[in-house]
Amino acid sequence: MTDMRVAVLGTGYVGLSTGICLAEIGHNVICIDIDERKINKLKERKSPIYEPGLEELLIKNSSTGRLTFTTSHPYALNHADIIIIAVGTPQSDNGRADLSFLEQAAKDLAEHIIRDSIVVVKSTVPVGTNEYLKQLLLGQLKNKVEIKMVSNPEFLRQGSAIQDTLKADRIIIGSDDAGASEKIQEMYRPLNVPFLLTDVRSAEMIKYASNAFLATKISFINGIANLCEAVGADVEDVANGMGYDKRIGSAFLKAGIGYGGSCFPKDVKALLHTSREKGVPFSLLEETIAINDHQQELLVGKAQKRLGELKGKKIAMLGLSFKPETDDMREAPSIKIARALTAAEAKVAAYDPVASGNARKVIGEIITYVDSALEAAKGADALFIVTEWEEFRQLEFEALLDVMKQRIIFDGRNCLDEAALQECGPIEYYPVGRPAVILRRDD
Template identity: 45%
Template sequence: MNLCVIGTGYVGLVSGVCFAELGNKVICVDIEEEKIRNLNNGIMPIYESDLEDICNRNRQEGRIEFTTSLEHGVKNSEIIFIAVGTPSLPNGQADLSAVEAVATDIAKYMNGYKIIVNKSTVPVGTQKWVTQIIKDNQRQKHDFDVVSNPEFLREGTAVYDTMNTDRVVIGSVSHKASKIMTELHEPFNAPVIITDPESAEMIKYAANAFLATKITFINEIANICEKVGADVKEVAKGIGLDRRISNRFLEPGVGYGGACFPKDTKAIVKIGEKVGYDFEVVKSVIRVNEKQKLRPFKKLEKALGTIEGKRVGILGLSFKPNTDDMREAPSIDIICAIQNAGGTVKAYDPIAMDGAQNILRNVEYANTPYDAVKDVDAVILVTEWKEFEQLDLKRVKDLVKGNIFIDGRNVFNYTEMKKLGFEYYCIGRRDDEYYKHYLKEVAITALENH
């Protein structure tokens, strides 16, 4: 099929590349001339595993092209995907200005029947709104259908998630559009849910709000575990084996970030408010997550006594591993808190340092993780990159000036870190040596009472 994808961010670029990989002819459109120029030269605007190789191969084989001409994309396509950004407005609502602008231009350039697909995450009712925009702005009257087709990819594994999706959701009131969209997605070999547009739009928000809630729940459990001597890893394992719960998204840490969960949780709260409903659960999730981002800072503050004049090494800047995305990254909150308390920061990330420099000020960026920890008073691991899991911890201990190590992702073993001489803090885990001693004392007491 002939497709047009408008927007070459994570969703648009990955979707376009994957559709081309399946044999479709794809035109990707973006208003940023430099981005399009780079894409035509094989340079990706985002870091995503396998994306560059697949994209360049399909470009060379003529299945995908990149242009700034929306008119060219619309006129030469049967299906047009809107995959532009919908960031949060100051009040938490989704900003639909880019969607409105694109829909208006699509209407002007239509030259026959088109299926316009909302791929961006948009509030309930957007399908009807886009339909009206196109009707109002058509220069010539052509039949069209507007469909909701939300994405469910994860940054860092976006190509894999797209090619191995566990479901396809198609929100449409048109049998014709539903049939064509089903045919387009057949090669994915995934269950297809055909529903009304409102339900399709809500499915995306509900999924992200639920996952954000699950992450926040296990973080709350971790915080309680620290106070009662339990180990959150054991707790997560125990509840994750319950098929009703599963073990996915039960890794405690420093809170969620990125482009989706923060804005989508805020947006679904606003959707509720618009119809007079107070979504208390998700409101609490948002509030708790903001506090969780600063948990490593609070541990640092307690361990050092004062942060004034202290130097802190930060390992990991992106909001999660395998991506360079700095949007809503917990590292931003942690670094700003350290600087506001009078401390200085050295930081290292395998991919995200260029992006971080556009956001953070007065940060010293290191060339290696070992450079980042040299002569610092404390270390905070924020992002669980594989590179950090393989660190020579003895070398790290020899390089640091202080001995405080705050592991925001529970990457390392408590006992081993203690043996190396670190004052080690993690999220919701206990000191295993202390616990063994505790069990021994319990056993002795039980024998004496017996």
């Protein structure tokens, strides 16, 4: 394999991880972003996001010269013959994917591409978008060049983005051009990951189908969890028992306060929008969304039931990011919980190991941000576990409970060790999909 010259448009979670990993396997990569602050930080070899292992590879590959950063489209496109688009496709008001960043990216490419290129769309886009972008691009091309398109959706998970990229389960390559498909396979070959080759529309659909299925699995187990609470069963054992069945599998059967993040919520809604647009009903997706909305409010409802009116009560919230090992706050359940608690005039003190800065921008000053779990717990009537950071499993609960006003824990992620908690009893412990218990120290 010869090293290839690749430009990556957009240095968010996906673009940055992709660019860094492609440099790591020997390619010459230039990453472009319109966000000057991000690029300046990256030029200083500092990661603008919290992502385990990313900064080490950023430093390593920047120092070899194989990885560079710029805000200049002409400079970057002059360098590359493979261009990967990884800009955001957020949700617009009606649930549809907002393609404005992509449209702008296509315009930038049309203006500055100076040689025959393969344009790889890695952003998650509704079926038909690759064709639409190609028309947009071809219609505005400044130079006489040949453009081939490849759909290559991304499946990495925030919190393990680098590992997921280097050790992906599969790489989807959708293209109507055998030569372009072969070139992209060649680019990824050092990763030694299975390829699935398909047409462009199927590639686009694989991404939505995968995310909608995973989100549905989460909502399914949450539906079972709510039933378990009603009938006195234990959802953890139920999920375990189901997971042994190879046809079901144990992944994504964790009951809790629902999914969030930059992908599942918007991708399920975008797929539902497509189904409505095409007149093909898919009410299962509506239920997936409805169950998730309900789960996100679960802890507040439970607290109201236990504590009565929340006005003036103090709640300690542990965790703000939508999942552990990331500082990303997009669609994090903590947002809804914080707003519901403060609407009920509760006082909230929140602690997160890395996401408080981003949380301030989204939730604002309606809650207090503190620097430790212990500080959050001071004088609290209840403790909410909102994100399952490992740090929370390891907390000194003895000390924490001692500073609380009432020894009540609502564990929204079923992540605490009941046996260990018992040693710090008495505690009222409310997990999800399992009976609430009063944990007492053994006599």
